[in-house]
Amino acid sequence: MRIPPKGCSRDEVLGRLDEVAKNDLPWRSGRLFGYVFDAGLETEEVAKEAFTRFMSLNALDFTVYPSLLQFENEVIAMASAHLSGDENVVGSFTSGGTESILLAVKAARDFYREKRPGAGQPEMILPITAHAAFHKAAHYFDIKTIVTPVDSQTFRADVDAMRRAIGPDTILLVGSATSYAHGVLDPISEIGQLAAEHDLLFHVDGCIGGFLLPYFRQLGSEIPAFDFSVPGVTSISMDLHKYAYAPKGASVVLYREPGLRRHQFFGCASWTGYTMVNSTIQSTKSGGPLAAAWAVLRFIGEDGYLEIARRLRQAAQALKSGIQGIDGLRVLGDPPMSLLAFAADELDVFEVMDEMKERGWYIQPQLSIETIPKSIHLSINPSNVQWVEPFLSDLRDSVVKARTVPPSSLGAMAAQAFAEMDPVELTPEAFEQMLGMAGMDGVSLPGRMADVNGMLDAIPPKLRERLLVEFVNSLFRPATRG
Numbered sequence: 366m367r368i369p370p371k372g373c374s375r376d377e378v379l380g381r382l383d384e385v386a387k388n389d390l391p392w393r394s395g396r397l398f399g400y401v402f403d404a405g406l407e408t409e410e411v412a413k414e415a416f417t418r419f420m421s422l423n424a425l426d427f428t429v430y431p432s433l434l435q436f437e438n439e440v441i442a443m444a445s446a447h448l449s450g451d452e453n454v455v456g457s458f459t460s461g462g463t464e465s466i467l468l469a470v471k472a473a474r475d476f477y478r479e480k481r482p483g484a485g486q487p488e489m490i491l492p493i494t495a496h497a498a499f500h501k502a503a504h505y506f507d508i509k510t511i512v513t514p515v516d517s518q519t520f521r522a523d524v525d526a527m528r529r530a531i532g533p534d535t536i537l538l539v540g541s542a543t544s545y546a547h548g549v550l551d552p553i554s555e556i557g558q559l560a561a562e563h564d565l566l567f568h569v570d571g572c573i574g575g576f577l578l579p580y581f582r583q584l585g586s587e588i589p590a591f592d593f594s595v596p597g598v599t600s601i602s603m604d605l606h607k608y609a610y611a612p613k614g615a616s617v618v619l620y621r622e623p624g625l626r627r628h629q630f631f632g633c634a635s636w637t638g639y640t641m642v643n644s645t646i647q648s649t650k651s652g653g654p655l656a657a658a659w660a661v662l663r664f665i666g667e668d669g670y671l672e673i674a675r676r677l678r679q680a681a682q683a684l685k686s687g688i689q690g691i692d693g694l695r696v697l698g699d700p701p702m703s704l705l706a707f708a709a710d711e712l713d714v715f716e717v718m719d720e721m722k723e724r725g726w727y728i729q730p731q732l733s734i735e736t737i738p739k740s741i742h743l744s745i746n747p748s749n750v751q752w753v754e755p756f757l758s759d760l761r762d763s764v765v766k767a768r769t770v771p772p773s774s775l776g777a778m779a780a781q782a783f784a785e786m787d788p789v790e791l792t793p794e795a796f797e798q799m800l801g802m803a804g805m806d807g808v809s810l811p812g813r814m815a816d817v818n819g820m821l822d823a824i825p826p827k828l829r830e831r832l833l834v835e836f837v838n839s840l841f842r843p844a845t846r847g
């Protein structure tokens with residue numbers, strides 16, 4: 366495929382966009398329990414307007430665009446106040462949770478490089494429920510991860526295990542508020558105390574929960590302190606493109622004091638062009654996401670967020686008790702917010718997912734790891750609220766149907782064939798064989814995913830990772846037609 370030799374008309378281009386998008390999941394439907402955080406059309410309109418007005422401004426140089434500097438300072442001030450920050454707290458606006466986490470980890474690494482010159486490879490202590498972005502940060506910045514278990518009933522970080530994992534090269538402890546997978550809140554005060562005792566940095570991942578938890582607390586939920594009010598917390602990430610309903614590309618990373626954030630920045634005068642100083646990973650950076658996030662925060666306001674949280678809280682409670690009441694399913698832990706995971710003991714929860722897909726719902730599979738069972742995840746967002754009863758009714762039917770599906774032997778076969786395989790030795794032939802076993806021709810996905818998920822579930826995580834990378838490496842290939 367080549368750039369068209371002659372430009373197309375506006376209508377033609379826009380029509381083609383819609384045509385290409387017709388197989389995407391309908392995100393406005395409210396039937397997706399993941400990826401989407403939709404506060405409705407009015408908010409969307411405000412965000413769009415702000416986004417387009419500022420999309421061509423370049424935050425690379427805030428001296429040319431003082432508006433962007435002002436928006437960022439105001440967004441960070443609002444975020445800091447929301448998380449009990451005092452006048453010393455500083456932060457940056459970033460493109461998302463992953464970038465916020467990458468930056469917090471890099472800042473920790475470089476803080477200790479200065480503080481402990483000549484020390485060994487830095488180590489970061491992660492409860493197994495910490496988001497994958499921390500593993501990505503470790504991979505990018507050459508940090509060793511020490512993964513610790515969580516309580517088998519509550520799925521909250523085991524602080525004693527974290528204590529035992531601390532060594533001379535530890536730089537950072539991590540806790541989640543809340544975790545993604547099970548939506549539970551780690552014991553942040555206890556981890557903070559541990560960090561303070563050992564003079565370590567402590568990052569709270571509030572990417573998904575940091576914005577919403579204070580509203581749930583105001584509405585009567587029991588939410589222990591998790592923010593800068595907790596001694597020992599040194600940095601927090603909080604996404605605005607999740608429960609603050611800003612368009613995607615909006616998060617903040619906050620630090621207890623500027624001396625720590627300094628290690629996040631990068632300046633370069635060792636080349637021939639403009640003197641460069643970047644506060645975040647991107648250099649040229651659209652002003653669109655920042656202006657839109659600023660606009661949405663102001664448009665919805667505290668009263669609006671509280672009202673949305675009230676509806677979300679009711680829906681989350683109804684879904685939690687509804688799922689708990691379905692014979693064969695159990696909610697994992699006691700999630701205090703609007704994310705939850707459920708597992709099944711006598712039937713395949715991945716078959717339930719496929720049945721739900723046939724009924725028009727998107728819910729997300731989570732593979733088992735160590736002692737944590739495989740499960741289905743729901744991230745509840747405002748557009749889901751209208752669907753609580755129909756969702757539960759279809760879930761009941763799906764469970765009944767899933768019980769009738771004979772257990773697949775594929776997982777056992779995959780485990781037998783590949784459990785011993787060293788991931789670095791995954792040959793193209795073995796990759797093809799695995800795809801074939803899962804019923805995949807080339808790179809297209811089968812309609813029902815239970816077998817694919819079952820197979821992935823049966824093989825070790827390192828092999829899963831390798832397989833997924835191979836899969837994606839074959840998926841993104843230059844288009845030949847179009």
Ligand SMILES: Cc1ncc(COP(=O)(O)O)c(C=O)c1O
Pocket residue numbers: 460461462463464466496498541543544545570571572573574604
């Ligand atoms: C707890 C948590 N941390 C980090 C992230 C990563 O955020 P993003 O997908 O915006 O990079 C997520 C995303 O869901 C999350 O739930």
